Amino acid sequence: MADPFDSALDLLRRLNPKDTTENLNRLCSLVPDLTEDLLTSVDQPLEVRRCKKTGRDYLLCDYNRDGDSWRSPWSNEFDPPVSDAELPSERVRKMEVKANEAFDVYRELYFEGGISSVYFWNLDDGFAGVVLLKKSVNPNSNSSGSWDSIHVFESAERARTAHYKLTSTVILNLGTESESLGGMDLSGNMTRQVEQDLPIDGDESHVANLGRMVEDMELKMRNLLQEVYFGKARDVVGDLRSIPPLSETNRDRATHREMIGNLSSR
Template sequence: MADTQFDSALDLLRRLSPRDTGRSLQSITTLVPDLTEDLLSSIDQPLEVRRCSKSNRDYLLCDYNRDGDSYRSPWSNEFDPPLEDGTVPSERVRKLEVAANEAFDVYRDLYYEGGIGSVYFWDLDDGFAGVVLLKKGVTPGGKSSGAWDSIHVFEATDRARMSHYRLTSTVILHLANQTDALGEMDLSGNMTRQIETDLPVESDASHIANVGRLVEDMELKMRNLLQEVYFGKAKDVVGDLRSLASLSETNQDRAAHREMINSMGKR
């Protein structure tokens, strides 16, 4: 019965707007509380922001830095609300986490020109894993709104002078605009891609460079795919369905076009 309910919940969430994933999850878990942990660990939802009281820097919340109802800050390595026995990475993996946050903070500034980024690592028996989070939103206050959330989850498995990386990337995009000519427009969706590869490792610093390269390449591919396929298709559909010109103006243009064709045929 539980498996059936879980599959039905996943099927329902896939059909609802990604912008409302958080609210939809809350409604489902209120009806079926036993699914809470499984759904929170299986569903990517728009990232929320919290301020680290110790470092006074913003960080992003997700299931990977959550322990119960508390979230760990990548800057202070402390939980909010405080936890005495919260799960934290080992000393070696924590050093890698600090270096990764510094590296991706530069990446965020160069590629996003703002926004918020957070990186979290945790230990595995044969290596380590982590998640790279990036969020950029439209400044509120105007008629346009939107947000880009990218979630890159990876595993690094140690091998002789090599490491096997498996990266799963998800982009959640929401755009809304309102104009007097076109009215309201709301476009939202998500995309997930996965790759696996082996890369050489000379030291722990190599892991940061390898993960950075994989995330950068994946984001570039997904941005191009969104722009060329999804936005291009949406533009074609909207262009066929709606026009800024009035119907009378369109009919006049068609009549002028037919008259021109007819006059050229008579010659």
């Protein structure tokens, strides 16, 4: 008999990625015993909440959650309050503050808007954290798009270096609808992982190293998504409706095949 958890994950992979949050909630309602495992295993579009103390928006994920409460990276307080909540140590909290400042600048440079949040926590041999970035656009009532990136990392400190393990997930949703063209929906996600040993000189080095790794990973994943989403869509549209007359296109293809055949025969 199939394991219920594996079956739930298998089902989510086959459903529309745009409806991940809704489908996840339905699965949790059907099988409450799997709720905690599903919430920690399934990446979903990030939700936004406003910090009551600072008035700044922050992003929600499983890594800043304690039951039904979430910790703000700006105030380091849970909302609603949790009396016995586990908070990062003083040293890790200082790095968390620096990282939030750094990625706030990164967000403005690369996204020109959106929201960023960074959360750190302690490990036995170092620390770990997550970098969250979200940008949503609605240029008009018929078009929308959102980018959610989740970068989870672990850092194990050594003599003068640190070993970083970074797992990044990007969730992309694009949609448009018009009377002439109908509706189009491109939704999906991509996950990549990398490990690196980088030099450190003080705690601020961790923030700089993490910034470079996240920047490199996001650029690579953006290019991959552009190739997969838009390149494939362009190929499909090209097969449906050619810009030059189809007879010319077929003639060019036949000429190309003939040239390849002649070269191969030699």
